[in-house]
Amino acid sequence: MSEKLPKxxxxxxxxxxxxxxxxxxxRKGNILQVAGQVGFLPAEPGRAPEPAxxxxxxQTLQTLANVHAVLVEGGATWEDVVMIRVYLTDTGHxxxxxxxxxxxxxxxxxxPSARTTVYVGLPAGLLVEIDALAVxx
Amino acid sequence: MSEKLPKxxxxxxxxxxxxxxxxxxxRKGNILQVAGQVGFLPAEPGRAPEPAxxxxxxQTLQTLANVHAVLVEGGATWEDVVMIRVYLTDTGHxxxxxxxxxxxxxxxxxxPSARTTVYVGLPAGLLVEIDALAVxx
Amino acid sequence: MSEKLPKxxxxxxxxxxxxxxxxxxxRKGNILQVAGQVGFLPAEPGRAPEPAxxxxxxQTLQTLANVHAVLVEGGATWEDVVMIRVYLTDTGHxxxxxxxxxxxxxxxxxxPSARTTVYVGLPAGLLVEIDALAVxx
Numbered sequence: 001m002s003e004k005l006p007k008x009x010x011x012x013x014x015x016x017x018x019x020x021x022x023x024x025x026x027r028k029g030n031i032l033q034v035a036g037q038v039g040f041l042p043a044e045p046g047r048a049p050e051p052a053x054x055x056x057x058x059q060t061l062q063t064l065a066n067v068h069a070v071l072v073e074g075g076a077t078w079e080d081v082v083m084i085r086v087y088l089t090d091t092g093h094x095x096x097x098x099x100x101x102x103x104x105x106x107x108x109x110x111x112p113s114a115r116t117t118v119y120v121g122l123p124a125g126l127l128v129e130i131d132a133l134a135v136x137x
Numbered sequence: 138m139s140e141k142l143p144k145x146x147x148x149x150x151x152x153x154x155x156x157x158x159x160x161x162x163x164r165k166g167n168i169l170q171v172a173g174q175v176g177f178l179p180a181e182p183g184r185a186p187e188p189a190x191x192x193x194x195x196q197t198l199q200t201l202a203n204v205h206a207v208l209v210e211g212g213a214t215w216e217d218v219v220m221i222r223v224y225l226t227d228t229g230h231x232x233x234x235x236x237x238x239x240x241x242x243x244x245x246x247x248x249p250s251a252r253t254t255v256y257v258g259l260p261a262g263l264l265v266e267i268d269a270l271a272v273x274x
Numbered sequence: 275m276s277e278k279l280p281k282x283x284x285x286x287x288x289x290x291x292x293x294x295x296x297x298x299x300x301r302k303g304n305i306l307q308v309a310g311q312v313g314f315l316p317a318e319p320g321r322a323p324e325p326a327x328x329x330x331x332x333q334t335l336q337t338l339a340n341v342h343a344v345l346v347e348g349g350a351t352w353e354d355v356v357m358i359r360v361y362l363t364d365t366g367h368x369x370x371x372x373x374x375x376x377x378x379x380x381x382x383x384x385x386p387s388a389r390t391t392v393y394v395g396l397p398a399g400l401l402v403e404i405d406a407l408a409v410x411x
Contacts, residue, residue: 121393256395
């Protein structure tokens with residue numbers, strides 16, 4: 001390997017500006033890492049980031065859509081994802097989250113990604129955060 | 138790389154069915170990701186998933202055994218693991234966990250994996266969750 | 275790939291001994307994983323690990339320095355990092371942490387790493403833990 005692998009920031013046009021100097025996604029070689037996404041609606045000029053709604057359902061679907069947008073922008077699909085990390089704030093949300101998750105991924109044809117789910121603190125109003133690791137090729 | 142890399146679900150026969158559409162492990166290219174494992178005993182038909190016991194010791198040893206089963210099923214060993222993520226629920230468990238961890242890995246001959254340990258919430262009755270990333274080859 | 279990939283522990287001389295059998299960093303193939311680092315000062319013989327200070331600022335800067343030392347020892351730089359995982363203990367620290375983070379990374383020339391930030395428990399006195407995944411080459 002004498003050529004330096006290029007490293008590319010992956011920034012869907014729909015996404016809000018990250019609150020610090022990090023990328024929503026980054027690709028190097030055949031690795032695509034998606035940063036922790038939350039349920040923010042697509043960015044609108046002049047509007048502060050705003051969750052899709054107060055419910056687990058609204059936030060989970062928007063969060064998955066946001067992860068997906070980064071995957072697509074980086075040349076990947078859910079089929080390429082090997083790990084999904086799920087951060088919930090309440091163990092009481094596990095069953096409903098899994099229902100939403102299963103419905104969302106019902107049409108996957110490849111092996112489903114691995115997953116870890118833990119319960120953490122998140123900024124006020126946010127119920128779920130998700131990041132993902134994809135291997136392309 | 139003109140051939141598409143195969144992606145394979147890794148599912149030890151001993152493992153309980155995941156509570157959602159994810160794989161206990163997944164391999165793509167030379168990456169093997171093990172999903173978050175907890176201290177559930179080997180699956181028995183008709184029995185709900187059940188921890189190996191209420192203690193940190195019982196759950197840690199079973200959790201490590203469960204991670205190991207996924208590694209082996211995926212063609213890897215602990216020697217291939219580059220990252221182990223440990224989720225405990227109580228900072229008071231750190232010293233005992235490390236004793237168990239060190240004893241378990243006493244015979245490693247390659248460089249030990251990196252590790253991150255943080256304290257989170259887990260479903261009631263579970264004291265430890267562990268996932269792992271292996272690079273094969 | 276008929277040759278077995280070497281796996282190497284990465285241990286900066288400045289680092290305190292890990293509290294268990296894990297490596298501060300480990301490299302296999304083109305993957306370099308940095309273990310969770312905290313704000314411990316460089317090791318001194320006979321002194322127990324000690325944070326750089328009680329403040330978020332002191333601990334964040336020391337933690338980033340500790341991650342960086344592992345990267346350098348492993349043949350990488352921040353430019354090679356694709357994922358930074360940040361564990362804070364208080365959502366009230368997010369804004370100050372981001373200021374410190376942005377100042378620290380002001381001179382990055384490649385695409386910034388992806389990042390996930392969640393709020394967890396850490397051992398008493400520690401306010402921040404950070405790990406990192408780099409892809410070399």
